[in-house]
Amino acid sequence: xxxxxxxxxAAWLAVATLLWMAWNKDHEAAVAPASAETxxxxxxxxxxxxxxxxxxxxxVSASSTGPVAPAPMATMSAIDIASAPLVTVTTDVxxxxxxxxxxxxxxxxxxxxxxxxxxxxxxxxxxxSSHFFxxxxxxxxxxxxxxxxxxxxxxxxxxxxFMLAPGARSLQVPFVWQGPNxxxxxxxxxxxxxxxxxxxxxxxxxxxxxxxQGFVYRQLxxxxxxxxxxxxxxxxxxxxxxxxxxxxNFEKRKFAKFSDGPQLNTSVTGGWIGMLQHHFFTAWIPGAxxxxxxSTAIPQPGQTLIREVGPGVNVAPGATATTSARLWVxxxxxxxxxxxxxxxLERAVDFSSxxxxxxxxxxxxWVLQQIHQLLGNWGWSIIGLVVVLKLAMYxxxxxxxxxxxxxxxxxxxxxxxxxxxxEDKQKFQMALMELYKKEKINPVGGCFPVLLxxxxxxxxxxxxxxxxxxxxxxxxxxxxxxxxxxxxxxxxAINVAVMFATQKLAPKTPGMxxxxxxxxxxxxxxxGVMFGFMPAGLVLYWITNGSLxxxxxxxxxxxxxxxxxPTKA
Numbered sequence: 193x194x195x196x197x198x199x200x201x202a203a204w205l206a207v208a209t210l211l212w213m214a215w216n217k218d219h220e221a222a223v224a225p226a227s228a229e230t231x232x233x234x235x236x237x238x239x240x241x242x243x244x245x246x247x248x249x250x251x252v253s254a255s256s257t258g259p260v261a262p263a264p265m266a267t268m269s270a271i272d273i274a275s276a277p278l279v280t281v282t283t284d285v286x287x288x289x290x291x292x293x294x295x296x297x298x299x300x301x302x303x304x305x306x307x308x309x310x311x312x313x314x315x316x317x318x319x320x321s322s323h324f325f326x327x328x329x330x331x332x333x334x335x336x337x338x339x340x341x342x343x344x345x346x347x348x349x350x351x352x353x354f355m356l357a358p359g360a361r362s363l364q365v366p367f368v369w370q371g372p373n374x375x376x377x378x379x380x381x382x383x384x385x386x387x388x389x390x391x392x393x394x395x396x397x398x399x400x401x402x403x404x405q406g407f408v409y410r411q412l413x414x415x416x417x418x419x420x421x422x423x424x425x426x427x428x429x430x431x432x433x434x435x436x437x438x439x440x441n442f443e444k445r446k447f448a449k450f451s452d453g454p455q456l457n458t459s460v461t462g463g464w465i466g467m468l469q470h471h472f473f474t475a476w477i478p479g480a481x482x483x484x485x486x487s488t489a490i491p492q493p494g495q496t497l498i499r500e501v502g503p504g505v506n507v508a509p510g511a512t513a514t515t516s517a518r519l520w521v522x523x524x525x526x527x528x529x530x531x532x533x534x535x536x537l538e539r540a541v542d543f544s545s546x547x548x549x550x551x552x553x554x555x556x557x558w559v560l561q562q563i564h565q566l567l568g569n570w571g572w573s574i575i576g577l578v579v580v581l582k583l584a585m586y587x588x589x590x591x592x593x594x595x596x597x598x599x600x601x602x603x604x605x606x607x608x609x610x611x612x613x614x615e616d617k618q619k620f621q622m623a624l625m626e627l628y629k630k631e632k633i634n635p636v637g638g639c640f641p642v643l644l645x646x647x648x649x650x651x652x653x654x655x656x657x658x659x660x661x662x663x664x665x666x667x668x669x670x671x672x673x674x675x676x677x678x679x680x681x682x683x684x685a686i687n688v689a690v691m692f693a694t695q696k697l698a699p700k701t702p703g704m705x706x707x708x709x710x711x712x713x714x715x716x717x718x719x720g721v722m723f724g725f726m727p728a729g730l731v732l733y734w735i736t737n738g739s740l741x742x743x744x745x746x747x748x749x750x751x752x753x754x755x756x757x758p759t760k761a
Contacts, residue, residue, distance in 0.1 A: 279291065279347055279354065279365060281381070284385055285388060285522065292345025293341035295326060314472065321415075329341055329410040330409060333405060335403065335405045336372075337373060363383045365381040378397070388520055388521060389519070391518055392517050394516070396507050398507040403508050405504065408502070413497045415496075416447035416448075432469050435539075442539040459484075461484075462535065463478070463486070463535075465486055471524060520532070541554075541659075544654045571732060575732065578736040602631060652733055656733075659675070677724065683731040684720045684721075687735045694738060
């Protein structure tokens with residue numbers, strides 16, 4: 193198999209893979225339950241909390257914050273208080289509005305919606321009905337009143353706006369709930385400079401005359417977002433839905449699949465729950481040793497919910513109990529996610545639904561990060577990544593180009609064999625194989641290296657599409673976003689030129705009829721059209737890879753294929 197056939201095979205594999213991915217996404221949308229299609233607009237009041245498991249108070253110590261054995265109980269009760277005033281918190285990376293029980297809006301300040309100057313920041317949490325998305329947390333109790341996410345918590349002071357002071361490392365925003373039975377809960381949100389993980393710390397104080405038992409719950413509720421469609425749009429392949437991690441198991445459920453089958457309901461120690469989307473995600477992260485219950489639900493038509501309930505506390509009169517969690521609200525930054533030291537949280541960066549491809553994409557991104565630390569530009573880092581991969585695969589590619597160069601050298605002999613045997617293709621193939629054997633030419637030498645590149649190509653496509661580090665990252669001149677297509681189509685045009693030059697250096701395929709030869713001549717144009725709608729970073733990778741391959745092929749042609757042989761077979 194020569195380089196021309198290899199190009200055809202590579203194009204077919206790439207197009208077939210992308211078409212299958214697009215069909216699979218469209219098919220899932222088509223089979224989504226009718227209830228999701230005909231749902232009414234949800235209100236912004238959030239989801240109500242159902243009955244929560246309770247325990248026998250005598251089985252838990254007065255100040256325990258550990259797990260509580262389940263037992264039936266009545267539905268939650270809450271103080272009937274008017275909605276608490278909203279508080280605005282601004283740090284160097286986040287601007288949020290919250291009322292103690294829920295974060296209603298969250299702007300990701302360092303990530304504008306577009307590359308245009310003055311663009312609004314990405315809004316992750318939103319309280320309008322069409323984009324409704326909130327992080328909510330409250331309490332339920334079988335032994336008295338408790339604050340819910342929608343009623344109970346009030347600001348602990350008069351301030352309604354908080355801003356992280358220059359030079360300050362963190363900012364604390366307190367809220368409090370005062371129960372009628374002498375029980376109070378003080379909730380403190382902690383925002384840290386440069387950090388997208390918000391600390392949520394609850395302190396339960398029982399100054400009443402009777403024990404108080406309660407369960408904290410934390411949940412994410414949202415209207416599934418409208419995503420871009422199209423075979424070449426990166427967002428159409430990014431996972432959109434709920435995800436959870438327990439023990440060593442990472443599981444996901446697409447928004448379109450929320451109505452399919454039974455809802456999640458499982459006991460977990462540690463872990464996390466979240467909602468993922470292209471480039472960003474949110475997640476509740478309970479304590480590593482906290483026992484809780486993960487569940488999913490459809491609280492209202494058109495809404496999706498994922499919740500963790502627990503740990504339970506049983507607080508004796510005069511005693512105190514605490515529980516803490518973190519709320520991640522921000523981009524899928526690999527280094528910051530790893531800095532949380534939460535088992536499985538790195539899986540939120542969803543490079544691919546295929547495990548092996550995800551591992552390969554993660555490895556490629558690690559190498560890309562190391563190069564970026566040296567070069568400081570993601571475009572040049574992609575070029576550096578190609579050089580590293582080329583060096584790693586040099587022994588294979590050297591054999592490939594050497595074989596191709598020798599085939600080019602023996603082209604006159606091959607043409608003479610075609611003339612001698614005419615239409616007798618069987619005798620021609622036998623004579624051709626004999627020539628290959630005698631001259632030690634490997635006709636399939638060019639196939640394996642390119643096939644090896646296809647998984648790298650697809651893994652890189654997912655990695656470039658998913659990596660928020662490259663979002664809106666410029667390269668040079670007209671390339672302002674490596675994860676978007678080339679706006680001027682210059683890179684795809686360069687790629688066409690490189691592929692045409694590669695074809696000219698490649699030996700002709702023995703036995704290929706004129707129709708097939710014409711089809712092969714158009715392959716660079718096919719790639720040019722396909723790459724015209726792919727991320728510029730991916731096209732840059734392919735151009736660099738092809739240009740280095742062209743240079744290597746030209747050099748080997750000079751070494752092994754510059755002499756022509758006598759036309760005697």
